Amino acid sequence: MxxxxxxxxxxxxxxxxxxxxxxxxxxxxxxxxxxxxxxxxxxxxxxxxxxxxxxxxxxxxxxxxxxxxxxxxxxxxxxxxxxxxxxxxxxxxxxxxxxxxxxxxxxxxxxxxxxxxxxxxxxxxxxxxxxxxxxxxxxxxxxxxxxxxxxxxxxxxxKAKFRLEREETSPPEVADRNGKSLVGKEYPSLQPLLARMAGGDGKPRGAIRLVDRVTGDTEGTEATFGQRADKGGKAGKEATRTTLDAAWQAAADQALDAEAGGRNASLVALRIDNGEILALANSPATGFNRAASGTYAPGSTWKIVTSSALLLKNAVTPDTVVDCPKYLTVGKEFHNVETSEFHGATFQKDFMESCNTAFISLRGKLGDAETGDVARKYFGVGQEWHVGIPSYDGSVPVPKDETEKAAAMIGQGRIQANPLIMASVTATAASGRFHQPTVLPGTGDTTSTTPLPRSVVDQLKTMMRATVTEGTAHVLADLPGDIGAKTGTAEVSEDEPNNGWLVARRGNVAVACVVEQGVTGGGSAGPILHRLLSAVPGDPS
Structure with a gap:
């Protein structure tokens, strides 16, 4: 040496x-x-x-x-x-x-x-x-x-000095659900997560050695940093199998790269029947994993949960007339996107046009804690999830006052979610049963939920389908299949453009996308999910 x-x-x-x-x-x-x-x-x-x-x-x-x-x-x-x-x-x-x-x-x-x-x-x-x-x-x-x-x-x-050694680490072997390697430039969003998925700590490794000043021979190790994969993880062994689907993952990364316009954005796709995550993508790909760990107001995509709470109580039906004025004041003035209004609208019309004022006007039909209770009991939001990678599992606090309750009806206030949560909400609305999202097979599940009644599921599916054929998610209308969706526009502050949201379900797949400062869901997240669903037209194997 x-x-x-x-x-x-x-x-x-x-x-x-x-x-x-x-x-x-x-x-x-x-x-x-x-x-x-x-x-x-x-x-x-x-x-x-x-x-x-x-x-x-x-x-x-x-x-x-x-x-x-x-x-x-x-x-x-x-x-x-x-x-x-x-x-x-x-x-x-x-x-x-x-x-x-x-x-x-x-x-x-x-x-x-x-x-x-x-x-x-x-x-x-x-x-x-x-x-x-x-x-x-x-x-x-x-x-x-x-x-x-x-x-x-x-x-x-x-006679002795110190030497810092940094270990050159190669990505651990991680494979998709069919055994295809997920290491490579085709899947940029996954590269920062591979070590975590393979069981390592995902941190750089190195050591400080005590060495002989003359020969350079190592006499001892003073400190080590990072977990070696061959001691705690699975690198160098058989590839770690995940629930991801290589085709969906590549398409998700490509859709963000092509349509996000340089803005921070993320999306998740998962199976409706069991919660297995098929794709998890972020833009920029090397940054924070906002898809699973981000904290965002979900905006009007949360109306899926609010609608469920109202339908569970028989407070409304899709045909109930709920007027949609331009403005409604509850401590502060609330309005609809582009100050739209629909007089004499049905609840289904309010849903598919994402009418904020109509939903806020129904706040008296629900108790202060009721939406949060429904979110937790039926959708698993706020319970502890064991996804296989770090995740934020949502928060629906009890509103502090009437103004905050009004905001919570439309996914604002202090409600926090991310694409993983909203993809799961969409999957639960489609099947009626919550399945904890997972990216690694065999991940423990400590959640406890109750299935939605079939009548509520059918009504949600009808309204989400109408949102695609006649409403704010019309950007997906030209795609084949029985696609249902919900758009969302979430206010961030008075000085910043709104975040854009879109969630959708098709066949056995639910997807959710958020674009920071995207202004509207249909205009920003819409093209991303359109490209994704076009690239992978069928269900995963």
Whole structure:
């Protein structure tokens, strides 16, 4: 192994000076001593407070990247500056946190100040160890740090140094439901999730080794970072089988790439009969997994749940007349998209045109907690899901006042969901039974739900179909099959464009898509789901 010193490897820019909050300031130590509150006791055997003050100042300069200042406090300034810089920068340590303990006086009159070092190694984790700062009194009466390599780390010496090793990791083998590999550029959204699916921790791996300065041989390992897949995961073994479908996944990624227009967007497709996830895609593909972990107001797609609550109570039927005015004030003014209105509209018309004011006018038909109860009991929203990857499982809090209750009727207020949740809601509305979404076979299920009555399911299917043939989801009307859908427009703030939503079901598949700042669901999410459903016209095998 080629010998390369830490100093020779140091080609990085020194760390910028930052405030060393973890190091106790000298003035604080001095004040504590004067008040008899510090770690030093009065008496002939007590360490000189000036020694501890110097040690803390040394640690403060080191942690802040002021290597020249730290070195000037030692008995060997040139050597100290070189070692501190090469040790810290050469091991990719960012913003060391050095915390001093109580000073200790030796029999020979020297003073030692123990400290705990927390060394964040860039991109890997934190290396923690303890050491001591030795100090000796000069003839002038001042204290200096008695420089030695061992104070930087107890194992650093003239014979041994440290080496940072970063492990080059290849993507673990992950396959779709039919055994086809999902590793590759055809599935960009999955690449950040492969390690997690394969059972690893998904984090970079590396180690800090103690090596012989002459031979370069490893003498020991000081710290390891990241979980090795061959010890905790499945890389290098048989490919991990998932519920995903390669054709659906590739089509989902392609649809976002072609139609999202550079905006943040995500979608999920899953099987209606068992909740198995067929595709999970995000744009940008390398960013946050908003498809399963995002938190969004679902907007009018939530009217599927609100409608279920109303239908369960027989508060309305699809033929019930529920007027749809332009505006309705409940603490604040609510309006419809493009301030549309439909006088004498039926409830089905209100649903397919996504009339906010009509739904809000029905708020008195439901108790304050009733929509949340229906969401949890029948749709599993807010229960703990075990998907196989990290997920956010939804929240439907009880409204705080009448205005918030009005907002909740149309999927606003404090209701939170994401495409995974709304694809599951759509699947439940289509079949009448909630199935916990999963991406890994055999994932545990601790949810408990009740099936929707068949009459409610039939009415929901009729209204969702009408939304495609005659309503706001007409963007999907030219596709073959008995497609049902619901659009959504979710307000974010007064200063930002609305998010656009669209959920749909066809055959045995339910899909959901959100486009941040997409303005309308039909206009932004519509083309994405149209492209997806066109690319994979049949059900998965």
């Amino acid at each position: 080629t010998h390369t010193s830490v100093r020779e490897r140091n080609t990085r820019t020194p760390l910028k000076a930052v405030t060393a909050a973890a190091v106790i300031l000298a003035v604080v130590a001095g004040g504590a001593y004067a008040a008899k509150l510090g770690p030093f006791e009065h008496g002939s055997d007590a360490p000189d407070p000036a020694a501890a003050t110097q040690a803390r100042a040394f640690l403060g300069d080191w942690s802040a990247g002021r290597y020249d200042g730290a070195a000037a406090r030692t008995t060997a300034p040139a050597r100290a500056q070189d070692v501190l810089r090469s040790f810290t920068s050469g091991l990719d340590i960012e913003r060391p946190r050095l915390t001093a303990g109580s000073a200790e006086r030796g029999d020979d009159g020297t003073v030692r100040v123990p400290f705990t070092a927390k060394m964040p190694v860039k991109g890997l984790g934190t290396w923690t160890y303890t050491s001591r700062v030795p100090l000796r009194e000069e003839e002038s009466g001042t204290w200096k740090v008695d420089w030695a390599l061992e104070l930087v780390h107890p194992h650093l010496s003239d």
